[in-house]
Every structure is written in C-alpha cells, then in structure tokens.
Amino acid sequence: MPPSPPVPPTPPLWPAVAVAPMSLRATPASCDSISLSWKAPHRNGAPPIESYEIDAVAYGGRSKDHVILHVHSASTSFVATGLHANANYRFRVSAKNEVGRGAWSSYAEATTRPASERPAPPEGPTPATSTACDAIVVNMPQLRTGCASDTSLVLDYSL
Numbered sequence: 001m002p003p004s005p006p007v008p009p010t011p012p013l014w015p016a017v018a019v020a021p022m023s024l025r026a027t028p029a030s031c032d033s034i035s036l037s038w039k040a041p042h043r044n045g046a047p048p049i050e051s052y053e054i055d056a057v058a059y060g061g062r063s064k065d066h067v068i069l070h071v072h073s074a075s076t077s078f079v080a081t082g083l084h085a086n087a088n089y090r091f092r093v094s095a096k097n098e099v100g101r102g103a104w105s106s107y108a109e110a111t112t113r114p115a116s117e118r119p120a121p122p123e124g125p126t127p128a129t130s131t132a133c134d135a136i137v138v139n140m141p142q143l144r145t146g147c148a149s150d151t152s153l154v155l156d157y158s159l
Contacts, residue, residue, distance in 0.1 A: 002085060006030075010114070011015060014118070015047050015097075015099050016099060017095075017096075017097065017099050017100045017102040017103075018043065018095035018096075018102035018103075019040040019041045019042065019043045019100060019102055019103055019104045020041060020093075020094065020095075020104055020105045020106075021038045021039060021040060021041050021052070021076070021093050021094065021095055022038065022039040022040075022041070022042070022105065023036075023038055023039045024036065024038040024091065024093055024105045024106060024107075024108040025037050025038070025108055026089070026091050026108040026109060027084070027110060027111035028110050028111060028112055028113050029079060029143075030112070030113055030114060031085070031112050031113040031115050031116070031148060032081060032082060032083050032085060032087070032115060033078070033079055033080060033081045033082075033112070034080050034083060034110045034112060035077070035078075035079050035080075035122070036054065036077060036078045036079070036080065036093070036105075036108070037076060037077040037078075038076050038077075038093050038105060039076060039095065040074075040076055040095065041095050041102065047097045047098040047099060048074070048097060049074050049096065049097055049098040050074065050096055050097055050098065051071055051072045051073060051074065051076055051095075051096045052069065052070060052071040052073075052074075052075075052076075052078075052093050052094065052095055052096065053068055053069065053070055053093065053094050053096060053101055054068070054069040054078060054080070054089050054091055054093050055069075055072070055092045055094075055104065055124035056068075056069055056089060056090075057069055057089065057091075058083070058084065058087055058088065058089050058091045059088050059090060062103060062141065067094050075130055083112050084112065085112055085113070085114060085115035086111065086112060086113070086115065086156065087111065087112050087113040088109065088112055089109065089111070089112070090105065090107050090108070090109045091108050091110075092104045092105050092107050092108070093105045104129040118147055
C-alpha cells in the first residue's frame with residue numbers, strides 16, 4: 001500500500017473586518033437627544049474593535065437629513081444630541097478595526113420627545129456688584145432653553 005500524501009497545512013486565519021453589531025436600541029432621552037446602545041459583534045475579525053460608525057437618518061416631513069457619526073471609542077453606547085424636537089430618527093451601527101469597517105447592524109428607530117411650551121425660568125438674578133451712571137448691571141444665570149419653542153427672555157425693571 002502506497003503511503004498517503006501529506007496533509008497540507010491549515011491556512012492561517014487572515015484578519016478581516018468585524019461582523020455587524022447586535023441588538024441596537026434607540027431610546028428617546030430628551031426633546032433633542034436619543035440614547036443608543038448595542039452589543040459588540042460576536043466575531044470582531046481578529047484585530048480588536050477600535051471604533052464604531054453610526055449612520056443616522058432623520059426622516060418624515062419634507063426633508064431627510066443623513067449623517068455618519070464617527071465614535072472614536074470601543075464603547076457600545078452613544079447619545080446623539082442636537083436633534084430636532086418631536087422628530088423621527090433611524091440609526092444603524094458598524095464596528096471598525098484596523099482592516100476596515102464591518103457590516104451594518106439592523107436599524108433601530110426612535111422619536112425625540114416633544115418640545116415644552118416654554119423654557120424653565122432662570123433661578124433669578126444676583127445683585128449687581130457695580131453700576132454706572134446710566135446702566136444697571138444684573139448678573140443673570142445661563143438661560144436653559146432645552147427644546148422649548150419660545151426661547152425669549154423678558155426682563156421687567158423699574159427705576
């Protein structure tokens with residue numbers, strides 16, 4: 001009986017891009033932000049995950065805004081801020097390693113909360129430390145408007 005041929009060596013595992021992240025969730029955090037969380041890919045392609053890319057799309061109404069966000073972290077959560085109140089958004093995420101960007105996850109959708117009717121009033125002015133002949137200096141705390149539709153501030157004063 002002739003000897004059996006030698007078994008060829010197993011080829012080395014080549015680095016590859018990561019598979020898609022899993023279980024993407026989008027949750028309204030406020031009227032201008034949505035919180036995202038996901039699970040890291042079960043196979044990262046061998047090189048470690050360096051960062052994530054988030055594909056964000058605002059949809060509905062007359063316009064459609066589209067942006068790719070680069071999250072320079074291996075964190076599996078992100079808060080998208082600066083969004084429009086009561087607007088619909090769709091997100092998907094992909095992992096990046098030194099080989100490149102991997103597959104996109106499934107989409108997750110969320111709607112930001114509605115804007116409040118009026119902004120919360122400031123805590124109140126602090127007394128002036130100095131005045132001029134024709135001016136009164138009033139130190140006001142920063143006005144937080146959030147997502148209010150009315151961001152005007154009215155000062156009532158009398159001399």
